Amino acid sequence: MNIAIFGNGRMGKLIAIIAKQRGHIIIATSDNKNPAKAINLKNVDVAIDFSTPNSAFENIMHAINNNTPIISGTTNWLENYDKVKKKCLTSNGAFLYSSNFSIGMNLLFKLNKKLAHLIKDYDYKSLITETHHLKKLDSPSGTAITLQQDLKNILSKEIKIKSNRIKDSIGTHKVVFSSEIDDIEIKHTAKSRNGFAIGAIIAAEWIVDKKGVYSLEDIF
Secondary structure, three states: OEEEEEOOOHHHHHHHHHHHHOOOEEEEEEOOOOOHHHOOOOOOOEEEEOOOOOOHHHHHHHHHHOOOOEEEOOOOOHHHHHHHHHHHHHOOOEEEEOOOOOHHHHHHHHHHHHHHHHHOOOOOEEEEEEEEOOOOOOOOOHHHHHHHHHHHHHHOOOOEEEEEEOOOOOOEEEEEEEOOOOEEEEEEEOOOOHHHHHHHHHHHHHHOOOOEEEOHHHHO
């Protein structure tokens, strides 16, 4: 595939490396000096957005307006998600968003919902904690917000998120269900960013030639 990468930070660079290892071609990369809206997408099969909260919406719309399938792992822009969804559907485009492309983390999303259904009739309180590196732009993380929303939908109550920022932490998310007599915990700890990059490339490979709005669950 010919891939355009929107965002040239840690994830963008890693995605480029792994995509090339899988036989793909990176034909364009956006950064501060070369914004995504300036990239000609004529020969691009799919765009991958790991940019910033301030640029993600514009980047995604640029791809949709040019009939280019796009996946995005950028978080903290979702106030514009419905606009993207509407534009994608009316334009017969293809878009996939996930707050976390790690396969292991997406298994935890499923465990989180399953456990919430099991305990909703019992007296448990819930808490989400997320820990990341000092340079992470959003707090709480998009992954934690996804966990929170899933719990809220099932338990019908607000769930607190505690965010921690420490040096060199790639990402840890933990959900604790606590009662007076015991605690139940589920946790995902990323050992490297490779899992996120591989998941993003798998999603990009999957969405080519499709139409519609998707999530990572559709791939599973």
